[in-house]
Amino acid sequence: MARVAVAGAGAIGASVAYHLALLGARDVVLCDAGEIAGGATSKGMGGVRQQFSTAPEVKLAQASIAFFEELGEPYFSQVGYLFLATTEEGLAELEERRELQAGLGVPAERVDPSYVRGLRVDDVLGAVVCRTDGVGDPPGFARELTRRAAALGVEVRERTRVEDVDAGIVVVACGAWSADVAGGFGVDLPVRPLCRQLLLTSAVPGLDPSLPMVIEAETGFHFRSRGGRLVLAKADAEPRWTADPWVDESVFEDRRERLASRYPPAAAVVVENAWAGLYDMTPDAHPIIGPVGEGVYAACGFSGHGFMQSPAVGRAVAEELLLGEPSFDLAPYRLERFAGGAVFPETLVL
Ligand SMILES: Cc1cc2nc3c(=O)[nH]c(=O)nc-3n(C[C@H](O)[C@H](O)[C@H](O)COP(=O)(O)OP(=O)(O)OC[C@H]3O[C@@H](n4cnc5c(N)ncnc54)[C@H](O)[C@@H]3O)c2cc1C
Numbered sequence: 001m002a003r004v005a006v007a008g009a010g011a012i013g014a015s016v017a018y019h020l021a022l023l024g025a026r027d028v029v030l031c032d033a034g035e036i037a038g039g040a041t042s043k044g045m046g047g048v049r050q051q052f053s054t055a056p057e058v059k060l061a062q063a064s065i066a067f068f069e070e071l072g073e074p075y076f077s078q079v080g081y082l083f084l085a086t087t088e089e090g091l092a093e094l095e096e097r098r099e100l101q102a103g104l105g106v107p108a109e110r111v112d113p114s115y116v117r118g119l120r121v122d123d124v125l126g127a128v129v130c131r132t133d134g135v136g137d138p139p140g141f142a143r144e145l146t147r148r149a150a151a152l153g154v155e156v157r158e159r160t161r162v163e164d165v166d167a168g169i170v171v172v173a174c175g176a177w178s179a180d181v182a183g184g185f186g187v188d189l190p191v192r193p194l195c196r197q198l199l200l201t202s203a204v205p206g207l208d209p210s211l212p213m214v215i216e217a218e219t220g221f222h223f224r225s226r227g228g229r230l231v232l233a234k235a236d237a238e239p240r241w242t243a244d245p246w247v248d249e250s251v252f253e254d255r256r257e258r259l260a261s262r263y264p265p266a267a268a269v270v271v272e273n274a275w276a277g278l279y280d281m282t283p284d285a286h287p288i289i290g291p292v293g294e295g296v297y298a299a300c301g302f303s304g305h306g307f308m309q310s311p312a313v314g315r316a317v318a319e320e321l322l323l324g325e326p327s328f329d330l331a332p333y334r335l336e337r338f339a340g341g342a343v344f345p346e347t348l349v350l
Pocket of ligand 1: 007008009010011012013031032033034035036037038039040041042043044045046047048138160161162163173174175176177181196197198276277278279299300302303304305306307308309
């Protein structure tokens with residue numbers, strides 16, 4: 001088999017390279033124009049959830065859970081994802097999604113949210129938890145998979161653009177840079193960078209490290225614990241379509257107030273840090289996975305969900321490249337779907 005150059009050493013590229021090596025590929029280069037985990041992978045929330053609104057998205061995350069479970073701490077903590085609905089409409093949507101997820105085998109269940117100490121629940125009409133969801137450490141994960149890939153013989157090259165690597169097959173796993181990189185190989189990919197930001201609070205005294213990821217279903221406001229602090233996120237009122245990420249400080253007070261209201265034990269925190277990164281969005285918010293040109297393969301467009309999907313994606317891409325057929329059905333993620341207008345829009349982009 002020709003030499004494979006995996007472009008981009010984020011969670012996706014690291015997983016592809018690792019799985020290629022696991023399956024016995026002998027000539028693989030994992031290169032990154034910058035450093036390992038230097039892109040979106042170092043900016044992410046680290047959420048791992050199977051609770052999506054469409055089957056293809058549920059399945060990718062579902063197929064990744066066993067890998068995360070095996071990897072365990074400190075890369076993954078199975079604290080669960082808890083969705084709270086405060087309106088009848090929100091509750092109906094939550095229940096509809098829960099039925100879809102449960103039908104696919106995801107253990108998403110209705111729950112009394114007062115099991116989470118300190119959480120305000122008096123306005124909550126209903127809640128759904130999936131206890132096998134959780135939170136992880138994306139850069140730690142990418143470095144660990146890169147280390148394992150290197151131990152299996154993958155050549156790792158930082159500060160190396162894929163354009164400068166001699167290879168027969170290029171796997172474009174360049175996150176928000178994927179359209180530019182693929183363009184250099186004559187392939188047009190509908191992937192656009194979207195700026196998103198996260199806020200880190202000051203320490204929360206007595207914070208339970210097993211706090212689930214808490215999501216307000218109607219507003220999308222969500223938070224997780226990380227090292228005794230909370231990481232907060234909410235989609236912008238107006239999407240910021242830009243390749244130059246920047247932090248919008250004007251929303252800090254709003255996010256702090258939302259937190260104080262939903263989680264009173266954190267009422268006194270301040271925003272200590274904030275950073276912005278890029279989602280690699282596709283028109284339907286589902287990834288593009290598969291051959292896209294002569295010797296060019298795409299694994300990009302993860303639209304804010306790439307960490308949680310990276311184990312299954314890495315395995316499926318490696319299987320397709322080496323064995324000709326993946327054990328996971330990649331049909332819903334092919335580039336061709338955009339030509340025919342066949343879309344299945346995932347509505348739950350957090
Ligand atoms: C604020 C934020 C919150 C997020 N929250 C979550 C979440 O809760 N859960 C989740 O699953 N996902 C989340 N994500 C998305 C997630 O971080 C990514 O989808 C995931 O880390 C996979 O990234 P990647 O490997 O595709 O791309 P990246 O990590 O961006 O890596 C791409 C790499 O390609 C390299 N590159 C660029 N050009 C070239 C070139 N010419 N040659 C070689 N290399 C090149 C870059 O240097 C970069 O390192 C979030 C993202 C952001 C920004």
